[in-house]
Amino acid sequence: MLEAVSQLNTYISVDCVVFGYDAEKLNVLLVERTLSDDEPMPDFQPDWTLTGNHVYEGETIKEAATRVVFNLTGISDLYLEQFKTFADPGRLLKPKDQKWLRSIGKNPEERVVSIGYFALLATQDVSLKWMGRRVKWTPVKKVGQLGFDHNEILEQAMDALRNKMKHEPIGFGLLPEKFTLTQLQTVYEQIFDTRFDKRNFRKKVNRMKYVIPLNEKQKGVPHKPAQLYMFSREVFEKTKKELFDFVI
Amino acid sequence: MLEAVSQLNTYISVDCVVFGYDAEKLNVLLVERTLSDDEPMPDFQPDWTLTGNHVYEGETIKEAATRVVFNLTGISDLYLEQFKTFADPGRLLKPKDQKWLRSIGKNPEERVVSIGYFALLATQDVSLKWMGRRVKWTPVKKVGQLGFDHNEILEQAMDALRNKMKHEPIGFGLLPEKFTLTQLQTVYEQIFDTRFDKRNFRKKVNRMKYVIPLNEKQKGVPHKPAQLYMFSREVFEKTKKELFDFVI
DNA sequence: GCAAAAGTGTTTCTCATACACCCATGT
DNA sequence: ACATGGGTGTATGAGAAACACTTTTGC
Numbered sequence: 001m002l003e004a005v006s007q008l009n010t011y012i013s014v015d016c017v018v019f020g021y022d023a024e025k026l027n028v029l030l031v032e033r034t035l036s037d038d039e040p041m042p043d044f045q046p047d048w049t050l051t052g053n054h055v056y057e058g059e060t061i062k063e064a065a066t067r068v069v070f071n072l073t074g075i076s077d078l079y080l081e082q083f084k085t086f087a088d089p090g091r092l093l094k095p096k097d098q099k100w101l102r103s104i105g106k107n108p109e110e111r112v113v114s115i116g117y118f119a120l121l122a123t124q125d126v127s128l129k130w131m132g133r134r135v136k137w138t139p140v141k142k143v144g145q146l147g148f149d150h151n152e153i154l155e156q157a158m159d160a161l162r163n164k165m166k167h168e169p170i171g172f173g174l175l176p177e178k179f180t181l182t183q184l185q186t187v188y189e190q191i192f193d194t195r196f197d198k199r200n201f202r203k204k205v206n207r208m209k210y211v212i213p214l215n216e217k218q219k220g221v222p223h224k225p226a227q228l229y230m231f232s233r234e235v236f237e238k239t240k241k242e243l244f245d246f247v248i
Numbered sequence: 249m250l251e252a253v254s255q256l257n258t259y260i261s262v263d264c265v266v267f268g269y270d271a272e273k274l275n276v277l278l279v280e281r282t283l284s285d286d287e288p289m290p291d292f293q294p295d296w297t298l299t300g301n302h303v304y305e306g307e308t309i310k311e312a313a314t315r316v317v318f319n320l321t322g323i324s325d326l327y328l329e330q331f332k333t334f335a336d337p338g339r340l341l342k343p344k345d346q347k348w349l350r351s352i353g354k355n356p357e358e359r360v361v362s363i364g365y366f367a368l369l370a371t372q373d374v375s376l377k378w379m380g381r382r383v384k385w386t387p388v389k390k391v392g393q394l395g396f397d398h399n400e401i402l403e404q405a406m407d408a409l410r411n412k413m414k415h416e417p418i419g420f421g422l423l424p425e426k427f428t429l430t431q432l433q434t435v436y437e438q439i440f441d442t443r444f445d446k447r448n449f450r451k452k453v454n455r456m457k458y459v460i461p462l463n464e465k466q467k468g469v470p471h472k473p474a475q476l477y478m479f480s481r482e483v484f485e486k487t488k489k490e491l492f493d494f495v496i
Numbered sequence: 497g498c499a500a501a502a503g504t505g506t507t508t509c510t511c512a513t514a515c516a517c518c519c520a521t522g523t
Numbered sequence: 524a525c526a527t528g529g530g531t532g533t534a535t536g537a538g539a540a541a542c543a544c545t546t547t548t549g550c
Contacts, residue, residue, distance in 0.1 A: 222526080226530085
């Protein structure tokens, strides 16, 4: 039984909001919540939660978050950022959450600290791994009621994502390595729920020396094939200027 | 003995990086770290740490952070933001940290989660409270070696402060309610370690409708007295526009 | 009257915004 | 040939940046 090893730290967990963009919309990775087989509980209807886990002994919290994402996606080289910690008493008071806590042998009165991370992926790069539970992508706009306080965590992750995307070039993390300018524009339009003018958007991107055109075009599309681009973090780090813009 | 009450949560603490601006430079609030009187330990030289405390039973983490700041400053109406959580194993392995942990009856092997908050104040609004320990303002640029991993936490708080100040109007939290434009400019110059052109700065601030001139001027200064201004969060919330600027 | 900081205007250049048509490909 | 998205230029207005002198007060 693994639990004995990690017992000491069952009160520290990481929850990962894994965002995956599929060329049309933003999705989030959910796993089914069931009770362990040892302890069947017929009145527990499975539902869905964000992905998360305890932090193991000796493991840093970022390692724990990386492990959680890797176990489900096989990907470890991705944008991953700690955005907020959830540790209020009574954040897991719903009857179903309490049942679940008891089923894994936890005292449901005890406070659980969840450190929230969000991660960015292009869904096309991923094939989901079966880890003994059902796993699925769900469009963020269609997420229903989640287990624990995960609707709250998802909302705050979206806020953090939007905020960061406004000022730093992380949107590329949602695209495949080679992408078209229309794909890039669509990512921002989807996440900010707005539209941009194509010509102005491209003029702006043109000034960003870290968005680099490749000697390559789309293939097999039933229209004029688009130029492919890549993002270079190295060039970004060299060319960015510090800015000062407390907002009007 | 208070400890019995809060025993369950000694593994969750908040650390508050309280920034205070004194019209010249940015300071941070430090408290002296000593061992409890019951357990004198002659080879433990007092040193300094950020302010922090356990989270009490039934208390939210933000309440805990507010309490920590209030106990030392008497102020509860201030900018306070959770910026990062520190929970890695071995973050308190220095011999002095281990001694201190043992002195309060904690197992030094056990992981301690610290949720980091930063707070903003004008030092002139504050008279520090004696809470059984020495407390002082120290210029951020002159902070020496702190206890625990608090140098790391302070650095990350500075990063978070700078980042937020670039894009949101929180610099006002470091000034008294009524301030001059030169004071405002100096805050930003100090924190970003740069200089701005006075005329251009004032033109920019002029466009910010939420920086409101008062019918009041400085008094008793040996030069032309400056116009006083205040910040209005309400006006800000109404007039800000969402912006889109992944940085060049 | 002098020391000290407050306050103010113009020019130049870059960027944001608004807007409509031709191009290359697959079927 | 036609349907589909790719790709491009110009004009206008706002803001960023650079730059030097006059004003008001306390002493």
